[in-house]
Amino acid sequence: MSATLSTAEPAAVPVTATKTRHSRNHRRSVWWWLGFLLLVVWTIGTIFPVLSIFLLSVRGTQDVYNHPLGLSGALHWGNYSEAWNGAPGGTAFYHYLINSVVSVVAALLIAIVLGTVTSYALVRNTSPGKTPLLLRVFVIALVFPLVVLVIPIFGLLDQAALLNSPAAIGVVYGVLACPTVVLITYSAFLEFPEELIDAGNLDGLSEWGVFVRLVLPLNRGPIAACLVLTMIFVWGEAQLGIIALQQAQSKTLAVGLLGLQGQYFTNQGVLFSGLALATLPILVVYLIMQKFIVRGLALGGALR
């Protein structure tokens, strides 16, 4: 542990606060290398399980059992088509995929539209230096865990005949993610130069015109961060889904996977193809947009 600390610190003699701080000190001690080694071990520990999901997804059951690292064995690309079309008597995977996409799109629409509109309205209506009451309400809303909310939300969905609707689940998640979006974008909008808004007004743009034409496009970073985070959250969430999405063909990936283990028990390779199919879309989105998470939150969201 202390070895890792020593890795961290020689270079904490930084050049700038915003960019990575490069080490001025080029003499690297044994402790430095030991710490670095630990970091490499953690890196292998994080990347390998993700990689091996993909490696194991093209193996036969026997190879999965004999070589759990997924590094050897014959290639069974047929696993994917089997998962995609579903085992006999099981649910085809593309149902899950479509449902996940539907719920994510619904959630994003709700969370981003409601969230940004709300925080802009708050920013334009609050005197500087004051925290709007509503913002505090949203912070409190964040503290309530889903476990306190699930039973009544289930009741609401039931009454509205919206059980088994991935879109409805998406809308619920969208609303639950709304306070997050408000908190992130509020601090971003707060820093937006007022002169620009005034200039927009002089050019004949209404308040909302300024919002759509100036504020939104110029705050792409934080909004993209909200987008990715909401997407990751909704794509992986199953607590409400497992309750509300009861019909096999209405399940999202995250919910469907919870039942997949029994279904494909005899064919481990197909199970892993299922896991890979569920991971790939969100992984691609993350790799494309990862810089927004870090800049939008670690630096932008946190410091702006």
Next chain:
Amino acid sequence: MLRTHLRRRLMVIGTLPAVAGIVLLVAYPVVRTVYLSLTSWDGASAPKFIGTTNFRDITGQGGDLWATVLRTVRFSLVATIGVMVIGTLLAAALSAGIPGARFFRVVWFLPMVVPVSVSGVYWVNAFQPTTGLSNYLLGKVGLGTTHAWLADPHAALYVTSFVWVWISTGFAMIIMLGAMNGVPVEIYEAAEMDGCSVLRRFFSITLPLVRPTLATVALLEIIFTFNGFTLIWAMTQGGPGTSTQILPVEVYRQAFINGNYGAASAQAVVGGVLLLLVSVVMTRFIRSSSGSGRARAGLIRGRANRSALAVGQGAK
């Protein structure tokens, strides 16, 4: 001037949809859960008011509320401590600008991106005796290949906590990184000139300055783990026996498997109140430690906390 003012006031309308949504899907459910906890309800007929009977049942003999709470707290503590220690060290390493920092950062956040149910199923396989990765590796170094951790009531909770740490450390790391990068460089330079050692700088500068963020992230992890239904359900469904049956799993079982919505609501209420108490205490701690006069760092911290809380929703 007045027109602008009025126009701005009208924008309040813009907040209405979000407020309505929060009222419908957060405020109403909270009130409703509290009400349901005082009733006997099978989910179909009308709820019957029975006062505090549910609470007496779940806390009395035959009720296993306290065992569940204790289990939840243990899961939560083990996981949160693991996440905080590793996440802080990783963030410190990144903030120090180790070679390849960008690559490491992207990779370390990866487990957070993989859907929790996928990670759960993967790790269940990895922990299988004989065929799983963990036993394969142990076999390679001659420690035996037949450990059935997930079937062992004493080990299962720690295995699931381990997987939680694997998943959530990246999240803590990103937030901590934001806070650490906000510590003014001059402080480190001054300390170095004064001859402070690397360890000393970490413990005397970095840690105290990011303490409020540290506390905020810890609070979020506690909230997330208290709510860690998906991982447990994917890995053990609460078993073996009841050894991993944390609160949300118990609530799910009571309500949606046993059809005992009243008792389930009572358990949810107890969990919610506990969490609220923890939040209040920790928020006090965060406030008091950020009012310590280091103006610039304090400013940074306030914002880092807000955004940490904001991101927090992500794992709810």
